[in-house]
Amino acid sequence: MSKLAISGGTKAVKDGGIKAWPPIDDIDREMVMASLNGGSHAFGPNCAAFQTEYAAWNGNKYAITTNSGTAALHMGLVACGVGAGDHVLVTAYSWSSSATCILHHNAIPVFVDIDFDTINMDVNKIEAAITPKTKAIIVVHLHGLMVDMDKVLAIARKHNLKVIEDACQAHGALFHNRKAGTFGDCAAFSFNQNKCLCSGEGGMFVTNDEKIRDLAAQVWSFGETRTPLESRDYHAYALGWMYRNNDLTAAFGRAQLTKMDKYFKIQRENGALLNKRLTGLKGLILPYEPEGHAHNWYNYTSRIDMDAIGWKGDPAAMRNAIMNALRAEGVPVGVWQSFILPDMTVFKAKNAYGKGCPWSCNGAGDGVVYDPTQYPAANRHCATHFGMTTPLRAPNGAEAVEMVAEGFQKVFSSIDQLNPDEILK
């Protein structure tokens, strides 16, 4: 093996070898320019068309386009009847808003540890976390791998709970050949820059239930019952926010949607090739794709097996040293979230609305303790993981994947030469 780049050797990934996400072509330019040249820049015709097209693409009856995935999550909770003081189960490791969306409606997040192998909520720990106040489960299909929805739905039926899918990273991911966002009572997608469908920012709420759609639409647009494309009475029938998408963003999203199936195929091929090249590297735990699941490779997340490499010190220090060595090779790796959710200040300090709310209101949070040490699998993941997104996304293909794989091979075959004290000083 050639000399590591971090020790002065040649980089495995040549400069410019990895192209940025998302690819922009004439379809994007034409559709965004047509919106710009049109007369409707707020919630306009591209928004309505985007909803119809996304619902058709994903296999849902209804879709409402939003200004973020977080907005769609909040809408879903309200539409499922979650309100002040209700408990909602959510994974201990995710993006902050998978759980803060629960606080948005004065409800109480209750965390469930992850299953280390899948990085998703441990479905075998859900039932133990249910309280008499539990109303719903937010399942997050993290990094593009779906949660086992057979198990989740069986528990939800048994305990009469609603299920909201946080599919913000899971566009096109499959469980038993069905797409994310078609299993729960409703689901949220994000179209933020880094997601598998990028419209800059933006999101989509989806459901097959007309009542849930109507309730979500109230939250979405000032508590009104009509959309801006209908004749409105401007009356707030319930508490509403302003979560609508705008026409330019929706035009960009529509343009990208025409290419999604092509992108998804590329991601699957790139993920499979990288798996093949990295299999057997000592100390590297590759992402796991259980039987019946199809990953969308939103984020290719690996973990370091500290025992296998004989490292007895701080796992995060060794992980960071390995990441620095990979980055020196030109491999764009990063820590996705370095805190588990129960370790975030908003939960530990219970400082959401001030004055102890919502936990202190009518005893809503009695018995709910946020102790970060109670989530050993999430903590182990947090300290040992690193992820990678762009090399697996279009327009990158086998050539980029092979370079990245060489970077991994170089670093992991020389791992005993890495000294965190040296590298991180």
Ligand SMILES: *Cc1c(COP(=O)(O)O)cnc(C)c1O
């Ligand atoms: C990105 C993301 C969100 C939030 O989406 P925004 O569009 O940024 O609001 C929620 N949950 C998960 C898992 C995400 O990755």
